[in-house]
Amino acid sequence: MKFTCIKEEILNALLVVQRAVPSKNPLPILTGIKFKAEGDKVFLTATDLEIGIRCSFPAEVIEDGESVIPAKLIIELIRSLPDLPVFIESDPFTNSVEIKYGQSKAKINGYPADEFPDFVLTSGDLHFNMPGDVLAEALRQVIFATAADENRPVFTGVLLEIEESCIHLVATDTHRLAWRKILMETSLGSNIKFIIPGKTLNELVKIIGPEQKVDLTFTENQVLFNTDNTLVISRLIGGEFPKYKMVVPGECISKIRINTSELQDATKRAALLTNEGAPIVKMQITDDTLIVTSHTEAGHVHEELKTSRDGEQLQFAFNARYLNDILKVIGSEESYIEFTGPLSPGIIKPVSDVEYISLLLPVRLRGD
């Protein structure tokens, strides 16, 4: 392998694939990034065996070939280079690469390229595409509701369910549920369900550029996201996702319309005092005001927000961190909060055309 490239281009590609390099107890070779020079491009690949990322950048390839180079070292080195053309040449006998820049050079010892695990994707069963900004916004609106606890794998993933031309994205950790619909132009089939690891999607949304189109391909147990010069492959999660449609409560007894960022700020301030444990804030819907309060040994906060109310006056309490997770991604200036009863989940929706709802279980307080 022998090629010349531009510092910024190789660095950007390295930073993309780096997201798949495992940070904990990996096989030594997985701490490396695989380089493959071919035609007028160099392809970089990294994987932790659950997720794999491939990204290419343009290069003047003098000799095709492959090499695996420790991710941390090559990234730090390339990052610290002057803005000069970078020349990289591998030595297949020692598994090392030489990096030349200006009058100087570095040599980094690597791993045998043929021992790097291969990407496998059998041809897909389902295939469609959508604009990167639509996919990224929709994913952000649900990813936060996935569970971190690996003991119940389905809760760590996002359900993607297809019903004709509607794609449902759903995540829940049993305390909260987020559900976003995306309407496609044509039918993609029916009764199709996949559970994609939240971790994969978390990396994906950081990689997708707003003006890119993303191709999605599904097999029985893998998903492939393909955009411009980057490709993300991930295993899917097996198991049955909870019946989310049954969880959404019916007729509401009270509904308020409120400024999203004002509610976010008031909730954050009220949560400041609750340093330890879950940051519980109380809310009270009165005439045209939402009162947000918290009381702890450190003091108390009392916030009053203008709102328009439709229905009963009522009182409830939320985990402020969970509420904030929702308000951060709701993507509209104003939000609705609806209740079907004081102890049933609150329903939070954007005041917009986007088909998105989040459910949040209220916290039961002593004395309720």
Place this chain on the structure above:
Amino acid sequence: MKFTCIKEEILNALLVVQRAVPSKNPLPILTGIKFKAEGDKVFLTATDLEIGIRCSFPAEVIEDGESVIPAKLIIELIRSLPDLPVFIESDPFTNSVEIKYGQSKAKINGYPADEFPDFVLTSGDLHFNMPGDVLAEALRQVIFATAADENRPVFTGVLLEIEESCIHLVATDTHRLAWRKILMETSLGSNIKFIIPGKTLNELVKIIGPEQKVDLTFTENQVLFNTDNTLVISRLIGGEFPKYKMVVPGECISKIRINTSELQDATKRAALLTNEGAPIVKMQITDDTLIVTSHTEAGHVHEELKTSRDGEQLQFAFNARYLNDILKVIGSEESYIEFTGPLSPGIIKPVSDVEYISLLLPVRLRGD
């Protein structure tokens, strides 16, 4: 205590005095910031009993008084407020304060103001002033060379020695020494020496604004820095500072002149490979080139820098982190590196009028 103020002004003052709030195992009351409303100002004070900082901000004081409020809570609260006037009122019976903003309010429980330790400064023995940017630059050029190890207190401080109109600032951790001279317009006395804690000066340089004048006042065991609306008091360190003038080597056998940032970058790259332990880089002065190299199991780096040489060709090795500490603060586009012998300290100086030198002990390599 009762006053109204502007959010940004109280926040900035809080962030300045916060630097003196102890982070580890303090007396509970020292986690607080003392508020004192008087005239048209509010004075904030914090201290860890070694360093004390007082900072004032303008306020519409309705009632004079004092209060001690937990630093973390009041800072986070004020930071998260909307841009509205802030009204603060203390309740001396409960040691709490109420903060009102817009339609909302918070109450934070505090400490009895009369239990907060007082600043003491007996009138000074020595007094002078200098521009803030001069003092801050000079301090930055020496602070890095102080030792972290509290077992030998004099090495954790910066010596300030006065010889007529010359102020010497010196620090050393025995591996390296930094010495900066500041010339004053008039004589300040002679044979005057103080050792100021490095920690104090580290906080001070972050507080001094470039266009401020700083007043310095010394007593036998305290120093006071006074600028505009901020006052920093610190204990001095007792003991005898090493005789630094004797350490500076005599006639050099080799001298190079080199671009500071190029040397910095090359040294950083060479140090990348040396992940564990001290990052040792080798340097070799040949004809008109400085060759910077490192060799480890991970690979090697070979950097070539143009230089102009005066004297012998020679080889030496430095701890890259120590060299970088010096180059970061040297403040000139080009630097001199001088040697009196291959194993005597390297002398690093700016190519400028500033009277500054840094000594750095070379590392002895196997085979030297």
